[in-house]
Amino acid sequence: MAPSTVSKALNGHNSISQITKERVKSLAVEWNYIPNEAARFFKHNKSQTIAVVIPDLLDQFYVLVIKGIEKIASKNNYNVIISESNDDPGKEVEIIDNLISKRVDGVIISVARNSKSVEKLKRLEQLGTCVTLICRSLPNNIFNIVASDSEDGALKAITFLKKRGHRRIAHLMGPKGFQASKQRLHAYKKALLANNIAYDETIVKETNLSAKDTGEAITALLKTKDVPTAILVFKSYLSLDVINFLKKKYPDKLKKLEIIGFGKLPLFEFLDNKPLASIDEKPGLIGEKAAEISFKNINEDTETKTVEQIRLKCTLAKN
Amino acid sequence: MAPSTVSKALNGHNSISQITKERVKSLAVEWNYIPNEAARFFKHNKSQTIAVVIPDLLDQFYVLVIKGIEKIASKNNYNVIISESNDDPGKEVEIIDNLISKRVDGVIISVARNSKSVEKLKRLEQLGTCVTLICRSLPNNIFNIVASDSEDGALKAITFLKKRGHRRIAHLMGPKGFQASKQRLHAYKKALLANNIAYDETIVKETNLSAKDTGEAITALLKTKDVPTAILVFKSYLSLDVINFLKKKYPDKLKKLEIIGFGKLPLFEFLDNKPLASIDEKPGLIGEKAAEISFKNINEDTETKTVEQIRLKCTLAKN
DNA sequence: CTGAAAGCGCTTACAG
DNA sequence: CTGAAAGCGCTTACAG
Numbered sequence: 001m002a003p004s005t006v007s008k009a010l011n012g013h014n015s016i017s018q019i020t021k022e023r024v025k026s027l028a029v030e031w032n033y034i035p036n037e038a039a040r041f042f043k044h045n046k047s048q049t050i051a052v053v054i055p056d057l058l059d060q061f062y063v064l065v066i067k068g069i070e071k072i073a074s075k076n077n078y079n080v081i082i083s084e085s086n087d088d089p090g091k092e093v094e095i096i097d098n099l100i101s102k103r104v105d106g107v108i109i110s111v112a113r114n115s116k117s118v119e120k121l122k123r124l125e126q127l128g129t130c131v132t133l134i135c136r137s138l139p140n141n142i143f144n145i146v147a148s149d150s151e152d153g154a155l156k157a158i159t160f161l162k163k164r165g166h167r168r169i170a171h172l173m174g175p176k177g178f179q180a181s182k183q184r185l186h187a188y189k190k191a192l193l194a195n196n197i198a199y200d201e202t203i204v205k206e207t208n209l210s211a212k213d214t215g216e217a218i219t220a221l222l223k224t225k226d227v228p229t230a231i232l233v234f235k236s237y238l239s240l241d242v243i244n245f246l247k248k249k250y251p252d253k254l255k256k257l258e259i260i261g262f263g264k265l266p267l268f269e270f271l272d273n274k275p276l277a278s279i280d281e282k283p284g285l286i287g288e289k290a291a292e293i294s295f296k297n298i299n300e301d302t303e304t305k306t307v308e309q310i311r312l313k314c315t316l317a318k319n
Numbered sequence: 320m321a322p323s324t325v326s327k328a329l330n331g332h333n334s335i336s337q338i339t340k341e342r343v344k345s346l347a348v349e350w351n352y353i354p355n356e357a358a359r360f361f362k363h364n365k366s367q368t369i370a371v372v373i374p375d376l377l378d379q380f381y382v383l384v385i386k387g388i389e390k391i392a393s394k395n396n397y398n399v400i401i402s403e404s405n406d407d408p409g410k411e412v413e414i415i416d417n418l419i420s421k422r423v424d425g426v427i428i429s430v431a432r433n434s435k436s437v438e439k440l441k442r443l444e445q446l447g448t449c450v451t452l453i454c455r456s457l458p459n460n461i462f463n464i465v466a467s468d469s470e471d472g473a474l475k476a477i478t479f480l481k482k483r484g485h486r487r488i489a490h491l492m493g494p495k496g497f498q499a500s501k502q503r504l505h506a507y508k509k510a511l512l513a514n515n516i517a518y519d520e521t522i523v524k525e526t527n528l529s530a531k532d533t534g535e536a537i538t539a540l541l542k543t544k545d546v547p548t549a550i551l552v553f554k555s556y557l558s559l560d561v562i563n564f565l566k567k568k569y570p571d572k573l574k575k576l577e578i579i580g581f582g583k584l585p586l587f588e589f590l591d592n593k594p595l596a597s598i599d600e601k602p603g604l605i606g607e608k609a610a611e612i613s614f615k616n617i618n619e620d621t622e623t624k625t626v627e628q629i630r631l632k633c634t635l636a637k638n
Numbered sequence: 639c640t641g642a643a644a645g646c647g648c649t650t651a652c653a654g
Numbered sequence: 655c656t657g658a659a660a661g662c663g664c665t666t667a668c669a670g
Contacts, residue, residue, distance in 0.1 A: 002641040007665055017639060032442065037420040039663035042361045043646050057382045058585060066376065070403070079417070081400050084389070098398070101356040123351065240589045247591070266377060270559045272566070272591040321657040326649055336655060358647035362662050 010035065049079045050294055051099045053109040055087045059237070060265050061283050062110065065134060068287020069108060076295055078105075089116040096120040099129075106130040106294035108287075111138060113178060130297035132290045132308075137179050144297075146290045146310045148281035150180075150262070153314035154187035154232065155194060157260040157279055160316055161230045162195045166258065170203035170221050170228035172214070172238060181206075181234060184262065188232055203228050207238065214238060215245040222250060229256065230276075236263030239275045247273065264317045271319075280317040329354065368398045369613055370418045372428040374406045378556070379584050380602050381429065384453060387606020388427060395614055397424075408435040415439040418448075425449040425613035427606075430457060432497065449616035451609045451627075456498050463616075465609045465629045467600035469499075469581070472633035473506035473551065474513060476579040476598055479635055480549045481514045485577065489522035489540050489547035491533070491557065500525075500553060503581060507551055522547050526557065533557060534564040541569060548575065549595075555582030558594045566592065579635075587638045599636040 001024070009016045009024035027033075041047050050073055054062040066082060073080045081104070085092040092112045099107055100123065107129055111117060118138055121131050125143075133145040161169050171188045174181035185204065192199050202224055205217035221228060233239045239261035246254045254273060264278035293308050320343070328335045328343035346352075360366050369392055373381040385401060392399045400423070404411040411431045418426055419442065426448055430436060437457055440450050444462075452464040480488050490507045493500035504523065511518050521543055524536035540547060552558045558580035565573045573592055583597035612627050 003663085004642075004665075005640055007663095008640090011665085015639060020639080034416065034420045036361075036422060036663055038357060038361045038366060038422055039646095040665080042355075042357045042648090042662090043664050043666090045646065047357060057376065057385065058379060060377060060379075063376045063382075067403075079400070079421075081398070084386075097353065101353045102398075103355060103357055244589065267586045267589070270563065270586070270590060322647085323649075323658075324656055326647095327656090330649085334655060339655080355647055358662095359649080361646090361664090362648050362650090364662065 045103065047079075047102055047104050048077070049081055049102065049104045050106040050108060050291065051102070051104045052080060052082045053085055053092065053095055053099075053107065053111075054082070055085055055110060055112060057082070057084055060267065061236075061263055061281070064266075064283035065110075065287040065290075068284040068289075069291045070287075071284075072288050072291035072295065078295075085112040087112045089114050092117050093120055096124065100124060100127065103127075104129060105298050106132070108132045108134055108290045108294060110134045111136050113175075130294045132293050134286055134290050135180070141309060142307065144290075144293050144308045146286050146293065146308075146312070148262075148279075148286065148314050149311035150184045150187040151190055152311075153262060153279035153281065153316075154184065154191040156314060156316045157232055157277070158188070158191035158195050158197070160277065161232075161258065161260065162197065164230075164258070166230040167197060168203065168226055168228040168230070169197065170205070170231040172217055172221075172231055172233045172242065173204060173206050174234040174238075175208050176206055184234055207234070209235075209238065211241045211245070214241045215249070218242055218245055219249070222253060230258040230260070233259055233261035233275070236261045236265050236268075236275070236278060239278075240271075243271075243273050243275070260316075264319075268319045274319040276319065278317050278319055280315045282312050282314065285312055364422065366398075366421055366423050367396070368400055368421070368423045369425040369427060369610065370421070370423045371399060371401045372404055372411065372414055372418075372426065372430075373401070374404055374429060374431060376401070376403055379586065380555070380582055380600075383585075383602035384429075384606040384609075387603040387608075388610045389606075390603075391607050391610035391614065397614075404431040406431045408433050411436050412439055415443065419443060419446065422446075423448060424617050425451065427451045427453055427609045427613060429454045432494075449613045451612050453605055453609050454499070456502075460628060461626065463609075463612050463627045465605050465612065465627075465631070467581075467598075467605065467633050468630035469503045469506040470509055471630075472581060472598035472600065472635075473503065473510040475633060475635045476551055476596070477507070477510035477514050477516070479596065480551075480577065480579065481516065483549075483577070485549040486516060487519075487522065487545055487547040487549070488516065489524070489550040491536055491540075491550055491552045491561065492523060492525050493553040493557075494527050495525055503553055526553070528554075528557065530560045530564070533560045534568070537561055537564055538568070541572060549577040549579070552578055552580035552594070555580045555584050555587075555594070555597060558597075559590075562590075562592050562594070583636045583638075590638075593638040595638070597636050597638055599634045601631050601633065604631055 006024055009021045070080050083095045089112050125131050131143050133143050135147050173185050189199050207214040207217045239259050259275040260277045261275050262279045264280040268274050289310055325343055328340045389399050402414045408431050444450050450462050452462050454466050492504050508518050526533040526536045558578050578594040579596045580594050581598045583599040587593050608629055
């Protein structure tokens with residue numbers, strides 16, 4: 001029997017007689033034949049692979065994103081490969097070069113802080129690879145992106161805090177250099193406005209994300225004239241640092257400063273002193289949507305391609 | 320210029336003149352040429368890839384293992400792909416089939432509970448793929464394995480507890496069906512013996528790992544005549560459930576029952592009520608060792624292959 | 639319905 | 655030192 005016949009039988013080509021198909025398939029089982037995917041992919045000039053690039057697997061937010069991606073990928077019989085940039089722009093460029101040489105069909109990436117990968121990502125797109133950003137955006141919005149809707153999240157958080165009686169709600173913002181920090185600061189302002197609370201920049205403090213810097217920001221907040229009673233925090237892991245700091249330095253404030261942060265983490269369930277609530281950004285859904293965009297693009301003519309910008313609504317989760 | 324010349328120039332073959340090499344390399348840069356790895360791997364009949372199969376990425380223990388593996392892999396210019404079995408034996412078999420068809424060069428796997436993959440793994444080895452187990456063993460020790468030395472860990476934990484004055488040290492064991500449960504129970508017994516503490520099976524309780532079952536086990540422990548003052552716990556995530564349970568049902572016992580568990584988790588630093596200490600199983604090192612075994616085997620004749628069984632010493636980490 | 643032929647992008651043994 | 659040829663394991667367009 002010719003290799004071509006075997007190949008067609010195995011792939012269920014309908015030019016092959018039923019009897020031949022069955023014979024081939026049973027022999028394949030008997031001989032433990034498993035096709036060489038590398039050869040197949042090479043022949044087809046596609047890798048049947050989606051690559052995910054994230055800063056760090058220890059951040060469970062991204063693990064949940066990955067689970068969402070894998071759910072969709074496995075439905076489509078696609079493989080998922082994961083790389084960690086550790087927020088190192090140089091490493092990220094290396095990773096993308098590697099992905100180019102692998103000819104992956106799609107890349108889903110949460111870009112490193114201070115990413116230098118824009119050109120590489122453009123290159124990927126030229127080569128026909130679908131690029132989808134998650135969570136973190138890049139200037140000019142030239143790529144697909146799936147992220148949570150910070151404005152929606154902030155609005156829900158501030159509204160909830162106001163209902164609980166808070167009027168002095170501070171914001172602990174991320175580094176001013178980050179897009180996300182600006183976005184969330186803006187969302188915070190808008191949410192205050194919608195709740196008829198005046199914006200007061202003296203209770204907005206920046207942190208470079210280190211525990212030390214966060215502590216200093218909190219100290220500064222506690223020293224303001226009209227001390228805030230609640231705080232909207234840039235990112236959930238930061239909330240942990242805030243709580244740790246309060247426990248050590250201002251244990252009396254622990255109950256007097258209610259915290260809501262962006263992001264809900266599985267580990268929260270084990271904490272005694274936890275944030276009042278979290279803005280659940282639906283990482284699993286973010287992953288699913290990003291994967292769906294990838295597959296839509298992979299199966300589409302490049303002519304008709306449009307850039308998709310998706311902002312998913314958040315929910316407020318009591319911890 | 321012939322493709323063969325280009326190929327050799329790019330790969331730094333020394334039959335190529337310096338001048339040609341430079342010309343080729345500069346043109347490659349100018350034209351943005353990035354070689355097609357799929358073709359290369361296919362040609363070489365190896366994928367330059369190590370696969371890691373673990374139960375769940377949300378378990379940070381495994382994330383740390385992966386980081387260890389990636390450290391070694393990237394040094395060797397190898398790729399790492401990750402799959403999650405979710406402890407589902409059927410899923411695990413599927414994953415391994417997939418890895419076979421990918422012709423990966425090495426597989427590092429923490430097998431699913433009740434794994435049915437032994438035959439598949441043997442198959443992988445026949446095909447020349449190096450298989451290395453991590454943490455969880457399979458009957459007959461036919462595969463390479465890297466795990467922590469439970470006996471060493473238990474000894475350090477029990478000795479430490481005795482120094483703190485404890486004489487009644489209970490053990491919360493994992494499901495009897497698991498190899499690891501038996502191993503750690505045995506390690507616990509040996510450590511008691513070494514410390515001249517009599518073994519008492521009434522203070523050894525089993526849990527099926529669910530929070531509910533763990534709670535019942537703890538309740539039973541607290542109802543024994545001579546209530547234990549310390550407890551050696553099968554796995555760190557279990558310690559969290561134990562603490563949560565005590566907080567809810569027996570808050571007064573929280574300070575009277577000191578806990579040491581196998582495994583140290585990054586998230587411990589955020590807990591108020593944390594285990595007294597943890598047996599640090601060095602997940603990063605486990606990953607590194609497993610990767611090193613893979614590479615040694617990949618670069619070796621299959622003739623000389625021997626099975627490696629590595630048990631890494633633990634340290635006791637204060638939380 | 640079956641099979642012979644060509645080719646995917648590389649590398650390597652060999653000839654010059 | 656350079657290049658022509660063959661081949662890795664598959665699939666597909668084509669011939670029969």
